[in-house]
Amino acid sequence: MQKRIPVTADSMRCSTCMLSELCLPLGMPKPELNKLDDLIQERIRLKKGSPLFHLADPVEAVYALRSGSIKTQLEDATGQIQITGFLLPGEIAGMDGLLDNKHVSHALALEDSEVCVMRLDDFDELAMQLPMLQTQLRRLMSKEINRSHSIMMTLGALRSEQRLAAFLLNMSDRLTALGYSPYEFLLRMSREEIGNFLGLTLETISRLFSRFSREGLLEIQQREVKLLNLPALHQLAGTACPSHAY
Amino acid sequence: MQKRIPVTADSMRCSTCMLSELCLPLGMPKPELNKLDDLIQERIRLKKGSPLFHLADPVEAVYALRSGSIKTQLEDATGQIQITGFLLPGEIAGMDGLLDNKHVSHALALEDSEVCVMRLDDFDELAMQLPMLQTQLRRLMSKEINRSHSIMMTLGALRSEQRLAAFLLNMSDRLTALGYSPYEFLLRMSREEIGNFLGLTLETISRLFSRFSREGLLEIQQREVKLLNLPALHQLAGTACPSHAY
DNA sequence: CGATCAATTGAGCCGTCTCAATTTGGGTGG
DNA sequence: CCACCCAAATTGAGACGGCTCAATTGATCG
Numbered sequence: 001m002q003k004r005i006p007v008t009a010d011s012m013r014c015s016t017c018m019l020s021e022l023c024l025p026l027g028m029p030k031p032e033l034n035k036l037d038d039l040i041q042e043r044i045r046l047k048k049g050s051p052l053f054h055l056a057d058p059v060e061a062v063y064a065l066r067s068g069s070i071k072t073q074l075e076d077a078t079g080q081i082q083i084t085g086f087l088l089p090g091e092i093a094g095m096d097g098l099l100d101n102k103h104v105s106h107a108l109a110l111e112d113s114e115v116c117v118m119r120l121d122d123f124d125e126l127a128m129q130l131p132m133l134q135t136q137l138r139r140l141m142s143k144e145i146n147r148s149h150s151i152m153m154t155l156g157a158l159r160s161e162q163r164l165a166a167f168l169l170n171m172s173d174r175l176t177a178l179g180y181s182p183y184e185f186l187l188r189m190s191r192e193e194i195g196n197f198l199g200l201t202l203e204t205i206s207r208l209f210s211r212f213s214r215e216g217l218l219e220i221q222q223r224e225v226k227l228l229n230l231p232a233l234h235q236l237a238g239t240a241c242p243s244h245a246y
Numbered sequence: 247m248q249k250r251i252p253v254t255a256d257s258m259r260c261s262t263c264m265l266s267e268l269c270l271p272l273g274m275p276k277p278e279l280n281k282l283d284d285l286i287q288e289r290i291r292l293k294k295g296s297p298l299f300h301l302a303d304p305v306e307a308v309y310a311l312r313s314g315s316i317k318t319q320l321e322d323a324t325g326q327i328q329i330t331g332f333l334l335p336g337e338i339a340g341m342d343g344l345l346d347n348k349h350v351s352h353a354l355a356l357e358d359s360e361v362c363v364m365r366l367d368d369f370d371e372l373a374m375q376l377p378m379l380q381t382q383l384r385r386l387m388s389k390e391i392n393r394s395h396s397i398m399m400t401l402g403a404l405r406s407e408q409r410l411a412a413f414l415l416n417m418s419d420r421l422t423a424l425g426y427s428p429y430e431f432l433l434r435m436s437r438e439e440i441g442n443f444l445g446l447t448l449e450t451i452s453r454l455f456s457r458f459s460r461e462g463l464l465e466i467q468q469r470e471v472k473l474l475n476l477p478a479l480h481q482l483a484g485t486a487c488p489s490h491a492y
Numbered sequence: 493c494g495a496t497c498a499a500t501t502g503a504g505c506c507g508t509c510t511c512a513a514t515t516t517g518g519g520t521g522g
Numbered sequence: 523c524c525a526c527c528c529a530a531a532t533t534g535a536g537a538c539g540g541c542t543c544a545a546t547t548g549a550t551c552g
Binding site: 096140148150153155196199 | 320322323324326328330341342343344345350351370373374377380381383384385386387388389390391392394395396397398399401402403442443444445484485486
């Protein structure tokens with residue numbers, strides 16, 4: 001259930017997009033920003049549950065999430081799935097397929113979503129006049145490398161309660177950057193998906209939510225979370241609590 | 247214990263380097279390859295145990311390992327370490343620091359090693375005349391993203407014996423690509439470092455080696471491994487056994 | 493309003509960790 | 523060159539965290 005939407009002159013452009021502080025343009029000066037507008041020639045609307053791309057699809061673009069949310073997952077020879085990330089608006093999908101221009105993962109919409117299509121051909125052409133663009137992509141790819149390494153640490157070094165705390169705080173931070181509340185948000189993924197991502201079972205996730213709730217760290221009602229004690233969660237996760245949280 | 251070595255006209259260059267099929271030049275046509283030679287202006291010799299860079303150091307280059315081996319590791323606020331990779335010749339270090347040009351990890355030599363320094367300024371300048379260079383770096387960064395995602399799967403979905411099998415097979419594959427035997431090699435890292443990397447304790451690693459040895463999967467003598475049954479190891483790890491192994 | 497899927501909760505088991513004791517090997521100085 | 527020392531690795535016993543299997547409740551959606 002994909003719907004491709006051509007971008008017309010009066011559509012939203014990078015230069016006027018609310019997400020430009022987070023997305024590809026992050027930190028680019030205004031004049032350069034205006035040149036970016038030709039890069040996005042189309043967008044894709046995704047219904048909940050539908051794929052943006054699949055394993056082994058050819059890569060001809062990377063995608064910036066404009067609205068909604070997306071999960072990305074690996075699938076091995078035995079059919080085993082590992083979710084590698086949950087994307088929020090302003091984040092980029094498809095950067096893992098650039099070695100051989102073949103996707104090595106699946107990307108699936110967790111809710112109705114929309115992505116901006118950045119065709120690599122167009123990207124490289126524009127980058128000839130706007131070299132900074134290469135730097136921007138490099139920064140985003142570097143960020144994804146960091147993110148992956150951090151998750152390695154989460155999976156390799158933390159116990160279940162710490163993993164879930166770290167996960168919730170990470171969601172909270174990213175939603176805050178988007179202008180939402182750090183405290184209350186809706187999880188767009190199931191307990192099973194959280195568990196898969198964190199290397200735990202859905203039962204463990206459910207039990208931890210119940211326990212955190214009993215301990216007054218949060219309230220949870222289905223997928224609606226309210227974080228009640230950010231400092232305590234940070235202490236659990238072993239991360240510093242950002243000052244804005246006090 | 248770092249020693250910087252300027253690259254002179256008669257030094258080894260990318261165009262004549264044995265590693266060019268694996269390293270930055272991978273898949274580049276000859277004429278373009280020759281232009282690469284000016285990129286590497288110096289190399290660094292590292293004594294065993296000494297750092298290539300540290301957390302929070304400014305990033306002015308990325309590094310291609312020329313000989314030896316290097317581990318990279320994260321360190322969190324509590325001092326907790328997570329090893330994120332063991333680099334072999336032809337592989338690149340420092341690509342995780344490009345978001346803000348500040349290193350977010352440590353890189354330490356596991357044995358006496360040598361790296362080629364690719365200054366980012368020089369890189370971007372050269373890329374103006376050789377646009378393919380940007381694509382090459384993109385491919386290498388994409389490869390690192392993949393590698394990290396695969397490790398997420400290893401940590402999130404596999405049991406201890408599967409993790410160690412996957413680790414050994416991965417080493418075997420990469421050493422094979424360098425022209426070494428798929429069967430016999432020397433582990434340059436301790437049991438503790440393997441365990442840290444795989445999210446297990448050193449005792450578990452030691453026990454697994456003993457068990458694998460008892461089961462005839464391999465022979466191990468300190469850090470000298472001989473893999474005796476690649477298909478069985480692949481079956482354990484849940485990966486397809488490459489044809490050359492039969 | 494039933495059907496179906498998601499989430500919760502419990503009981504028991506298993507894998508990995510922790511703590512501790514030994515053994516082995518490599519490096520150093522007498 | 524040998525004796526010693528220290529770090530690395532092995533092995534065992536017991537504890538515990540997270541998993542499996544199973545039953546039940548609670549949402550959501552035709």
